[in-house]
Amino acid sequence: MPGSRAYLWFIGPALILMFLILLLPIGIAGALSVTDYSLGNTSANFVGAENYERIFTRTTYEKMFGATFRYVFVVVPLTVFLGLGAALLIHSLTRFGDLYKTIYFLPVMAALIAMAIVWEFAFHPTIGIINATLERGCGTWLEAWNWYAAGCERTFPLWLTDRDYAIWTVAFIGVWQGFGFNMVLYLAGLTSIPRSLYDAAGMDGAQSGWDRFRLVTWPMLGPTTVFVVTISFIRSFQVFDTVEAFYPQGGGPSKSVYVMMFAIYEKAIQQNLMGIGAAITVVFLGFVMFLTILQRWLVERRTHYV
Amino acid sequence: MSKIVLSGIGKSFGETPVLRGIDLTVEAGQFVTLVGPSGCGKSTLLRILAGLEAADTGTVTIGEQDVTRMRPSDRNLAMVFQSYALYPHLTVAENMMTPLKLRDLGPAGRLPIVGPMLARSEYLRLRQQVQTTAEALRIEALLHRKPGQLSGGQRQRAALGRAMVRNPVAFLMDEPLSNLDAALRVHMRAELSELHRRLETTFVYVTHDQAEALTMSDQMAVMMNGEILQYGRPAHVYGAPASLEVAKFIGSPSINVLPGEIDSAGGLSVMGKLLLPDTRLARQPVSVGVRPEHLTLDPNGSFRGVIRHRENLGSDLFLHVQLDGVEKAVILRSHPRILAGTGLEEEVTFSAIADEVHVFGADGLRLHMARPSLVEVA
Numbered sequence: 248m249p250g251s252r253a254y255l256w257f258i259g260p261a262l263i264l265m266f267l268i269l270l271l272p273i274g275i276a277g278a279l280s281v282t283d284y285s286l287g288n289t290s291a292n293f294v295g296a297e298n299y300e301r302i303f304t305r306t307t308y309e310k311m312f313g314a315t316f317r318y319v320f321v322v323v324p325l326t327v328f329l330g331l332g333a334a335l336l337i338h339s340l341t342r343f344g345d346l347y348k349t350i351y352f353l354p355v356m357a358a359l360i361a362m363a364i365v366w367e368f369a370f371h372p373t374i375g376i377i378n379a380t381l382e383r384g385c386g387t388w389l390e391a392w393n394w395y396a397a398g399c400e401r402t403f404p405l406w407l408t409d410r411d412y413a414i415w416t417v418a419f420i421g422v423w424q425g426f427g428f429n430m431v432l433y434l435a436g437l438t439s440i441p442r443s444l445y446d447a448a449g450m451d452g453a454q455s456g457w458d459r460f461r462l463v464t465w466p467m468l469g470p471t472t473v474f475v476v477t478i479s480f481i482r483s484f485q486v487f488d489t490v491e492a493f494y495p496q497g498g499g500p501s502k503s504v505y506v507m508m509f510a511i512y513e514k515a516i517q518q519n520l521m522g523i524g525a526a527i528t529v530v531f532l533g534f535v536m537f538l539t540i541l542q543r544w545l546v547e548r549r550t551h552y553v
Numbered sequence: 554m555s556k557i558v559l560s561g562i563g564k565s566f567g568e569t570p571v572l573r574g575i576d577l578t579v580e581a582g583q584f585v586t587l588v589g590p591s592g593c594g595k596s597t598l599l600r601i602l603a604g605l606e607a608a609d610t611g612t613v614t615i616g617e618q619d620v621t622r623m624r625p626s627d628r629n630l631a632m633v634f635q636s637y638a639l640y641p642h643l644t645v646a647e648n649m650m651t652p653l654k655l656r657d658l659g660p661a662g663r664l665p666i667v668g669p670m671l672a673r674s675e676y677l678r679l680r681q682q683v684q685t686t687a688e689a690l691r692i693e694a695l696l697h698r699k700p701g702q703l704s705g706g707q708r709q710r711a712a713l714g715r716a717m718v719r720n721p722v723a724f725l726m727d728e729p730l731s732n733l734d735a736a737l738r739v740h741m742r743a744e745l746s747e748l749h750r751r752l753e754t755t756f757v758y759v760t761h762d763q764a765e766a767l768t769m770s771d772q773m774a775v776m777m778n779g780e781i782l783q784y785g786r787p788a789h790v791y792g793a794p795a796s797l798e799v800a801k802f803i804g805s806p807s808i809n810v811l812p813g814e815i816d817s818a819g820g821l822s823v824m825g826k827l828l829l830p831d832t833r834l835a836r837q838p839v840s841v842g843v844r845p846e847h848l849t850l851d852p853n854g855s856f857r858g859v860i861r862h863r864e865n866l867g868s869d870l871f872l873h874v875q876l877d878g879v880e881k882a883v884i885l886r887s888h889p890r891i892l893a894g895t896g897l898e899e900e901v902t903f904s905a906i907a908d909e910v911h912v913f914g915a916d917g918l919r920l921h922m923a924r925p926s927l928v929e930v931a
Contacts, residue, residue, distance in 0.1 A: 446605050447638035451715070452626035452655035462651065466642040 273532065279525035286519050298526035310502045311510045311527075314414055318506055319483040321418040322425060326479050327472070329422065330429025335464075337430070338437045348434070351427040359424060363492035366420055370406040378403040407493055410500035417489050417504050424489075425482060429475050436471030440464065470546065477542040481535055487512065507531050555616030555722055556581050557602065557755060562611035564597055564779075571597050573779040574611070579723075579772075584749045584756040588766035589776035590802065595759045596727055598776070602757065603725050604628050615722060626655070631716035635728040637708045639700040645711045646683055646696040649718045653679045656719060686718045689751075706737050713748070723755035730765060742768050763803050767791060775799045797917040800842045806871055806884045809848070813841040813912070821912060821922070824878065826855040828907045832922040839920065840913045845871060845886040847909040854904035858883065860897055865889050874901060 280298055284291035302308045333351055337344050354362065369376050384390075385399035398404070406416045444463045453459045487508035490498065498505030498513070507527060515524025557579040564572040571594045579585045587595040600606040602613060604625035612621045620628050631652075639648050654663055657679065662672035669676045687693045692710050700708055709729060716724055729745075730738045746769050749756050760766055766773045767787045774784045783795040794800035800808045813823040817836045821829040828841075848856075858874035861882050870889045873882040885903055895901065912920045 441636060441638070443634045443636050443638040444640065446600075446603075446625075447632070447634060447640075447715075449605060449625040450603060450630065450632045451652035454624060454626055454655075458655065462640065462655075466640065469642065 276525045276528050276532075279521050280529050281526075282522050284521045284525075286521055291522070294522065298523045299530075301523065302526055302530060307502060307505070308510070308527075311498075311505045311507060314498070314502070314504050315484065315506045317414050318418050318421065318486060318504075319480065321415065322421040322483045322486075323476065323479045325422045326425040326429050326483075327475055329426040330475065331433050331468075331472075333426065333430040334433035334437055338434060348431070351430050353427070354424045355427040355431075357424075359488045360492050362424070363420070363489050367407065367493065370416060372402065372405045372408075375406075377406065408500055410503040413499045413503050417486075417493065417499075420489055421483065421486060425479065428482075429479060432471060432475050432478075433468065436468045437464070440467045473542055473545050477538055480538050484508075484531065484534055555755075557723060557757070558612075558614040559598070559602060560612055560614075562598065562601055562608045562613070564594070564601065564606070564609050571779050572601075572608075575779075575781055577774060577781060577784065579755055579757060582753050582755055583771045584746070584758065584769060586758045586760060586766040586770035586773040587776055588760055588763055588773055588802075591761055593776045594779040595761075595776045599632075599725050599727055599757060599759045603630055603632050629719075629722045630725055631719065631721035631723075632725040632727065633709075633712050633716050633729045635731055637700070637712040637729075637732075639708060639711055639715070641700050644697050644699055645692065645703070645714070646680075646687075648700070648711060649683045649686060649696075649715045650679055652715060652719050653682060682718055683714075686714050690714050690717070705733050706741070709733065709741065717752070721754070723757060726756065726758045728760055729758075730760070731762070738765075745769060764805065767803070775802060777802070793919070794842070794911060795919050797840055797842065797913040800911055800913070804844060806845055808842045808844050808911075809883045810881075811841045811843065811876075811879060811883070812838070814838045815912075821910075823905070823910075824856070824876070828905065828910065829922065832912070832920075834912070834920055834922060838915065840917075842911040842913065843905050844909065845884045847906040848883070848885040848903050849906065850885070850887055850891065850901060851904040852902060854902040856883075856904065857900060857902045860895065860899050860901060863892070863895075863897065872901070874903070 279291075281293060281295060282291040283294050333347075337347050337351075340347070368374070370378075372378055381395075381398060381403045384395065390396045390399060404412045406412050440463065444467065445459060448459050448462050451462075453462050485508055486506055490504050490506055490509045491512070493499070494504060498509050508531075511524050511527045511531065514520045514527065559575055559577045562572050562575040562577075563570070575594075575598060577585075577598075587598060589595050597606060601608045604613075604620070604623060604627075608621065612619055614620065615628060615630075639645075640651065643651070658668070658672055658675060662668050662675060664671070683696070684693070687696055690710050690713060692707070692714060695703060695707055695711065700711065703711060709732075712729070726745075730741050733741060742765060745756075745758075749769075758765070758770065767790075770787055772785065773787050773790055775782045775790060777798055783790055783799045790799065791803055794803060794808075797810065801810070811823050813821060813828075815821055815832060815834045815837050819831045819833050819835075820827055821832050821834075821839070821841070823841050856876060858876040860872055861875045862873035864871040864873075867889070870887050870892055872885045872887060872892070872895075874885055875882045912922055914920050
């Protein structure tokens with residue numbers, strides 16, 4: 248029927264919802280990021296790019312980017328690699344596969360705030376299990392390692408409160424918590440590889456497990472890997488709860504664990520500086536958008552098989 | 554070229570026996586088909602021959618060599634899979650290169666990027682080999698496409714190319730035509746036969762389609778329930794089935810089975826009508842198999858029935874005729890022109906060509922009759 252407006256009823260609800268819950272908030276955040284608005288004020292002043300200028304010049308924000316990227320570039324490769332490794336091992340098992348799957352997936356399901364308390368005890372410098380265990384190694388061949396000898400002589404690191412170790416410790420917990428999720432995604436990817444491809448590889452002369460992995464498993468996991476890497480990046484950029492649980496004030500020793508999500512929370516919620524908070528949010532959105540677009544591009548281009 | 558011998562092959566999956574002591578000899582250069590209904594173990598037998606599956610008992614010999622414990626890659630066999638199993642991330646040329654690379658290049662030469670630089674002359678030779686094979690199969694134009702961009706028939710050719718490229722001892726094919734449409738399947742049948750004549754290599758071909766077995770093979774093995782029921786030339790299997798099961802499986806439309814008996818004088822009668830006076834067999838009840846083409850419409854024929862259904866294929870016309878006392882309608886082949894005026898539910902009479910009937914005993918095995926012509930000679 249020419250002139251009919253029925254199509255509006257089909258796309259209308261989706262469009263309205265997308266506008267209300269996605270585009271409008273983004274727009275508001277974008278608008279706030281160029282003002283000095285605080286919650287409760289009736290008006291705000293336009294400050295131009297001042298908030299952004301601060302983000303890219305002040306040392307606090309330099310630390311913020313430093314902490315975020317350190318965290319992301321440790322956690323992403325390790326969770327992806329360990330997730331793949333665990334998936335390959337479990338996939339090759341004939342028994343107890345489900346048991347291991349459950350064990351590795353437990354940290355993903357656990358509430359991280361609660362787990363953070365457990366880790367806090369474990370990392371405690373005097374009563375913590377980790378340093379206590381390390382101390383038992385003193386006087387053995389382990390002392391040949393300088394770092395270990397130094398630890399025995401004085402004390403082992405204060406994992407969570409030493410600014411040289413804090414971010415790596417938090418990243419370690421991120422890896423522990425995150426790789427089970429990637430493992431499950433990889434397991435799904437592994438089960439969807441047709442068996443006949445391995446048969447063909449065998450006939451073609453792929454003798455070692457490595458040959459089969461290179462020829463079949465890894466390429467066939469390409470689409471899964473792109474997805475896993477993107478999801479891991481986004482999840483790592485979003486890290487917040489561990490930092491909030493360990494360092495409710497100020498983002499760790501010398502702000503060494505001052506990750507972006509925490510910065511947004513501190514500025515916008517705790518200090519009620521909506522303008523700067525919104526500006527960090529927009530920058531954050533920029534990173535995530537970039538990664539998502541990169542993923543789309545990779546999926547459509549490199550891993551388009553069938 | 555070497556002879557392939559499978560002897561005493563047995564295989565069970567858990568408690569279920571899949572193969573029960575199979576003996577099969579494939580002469581060098583022959584096109585041998587394993588045919589049978591699904592679940593008869595034919596694919597398992599092929600996989601055991603390929604080395605993808607280990608047999609519980611028995612040995613596999615290729616040429617003079619016992620390869621039972623050898624890896625698939627060391628047996629120098631090539632396999633074409635039902636799903637083609639092309640590597641989807643590689644182009645057709647790269648797919649065809651893979652077996653050559655894995656066999657002919659060292660670990661260094663197989664490295665990505667630097668590999669082709671290190672082993673330049675080898676790569677040139679391998680590319681040449683791929684090119685030659687592609688020309689033989691007329692797929693040069695497809696070499697730079699990925700499997701996802703090919704049609705079913707083109708993928709089939711690419712899979713053949715990957716198998717052919719390294720000149721294997723034998724080709725193993727696991728239902729390679731079953732994913733193609735009907736017209737293409739008939740075309741590929743001829744093409745595979747032609748390929749076999751040209752390459753003069755051994756082909757072992759698995760199919761559930763008896764037409765493929767009959768049209769392409771030098772020898773065919775009919776398998777059921779993990780056993781080979783009959784092994785021989787297609788014409789022989791069709792013309793002298795060793796058992797009722799084989800007779801029913803081979804031939805389309807399938808053979809008609811009518812109840813009959815041998816009387817004390819050795820005469821064969823079907824449904825009370827004497828067909829052959831002297832078969833020199835002992836008195837017993839039998840099953841009589843008659844192929845549709847050996848039943849002819851005949852006004853003076855001894856069988857009478859009602860037409861239930863007609864299938865006009867243009868060149869042939871199959872009549873389904875219901876006889877009294879037989880549950881399944883008898884199928885009879887005729888020609889559309891002869892039957893132009895006959896309609897459904899009409900009564901027809903027909904007779905059977907007595908020389909062409911097959912007689913099976915109570916155990917389902919073929920009974921060898923003294924045929925009238927042979928009786929005279931004897």
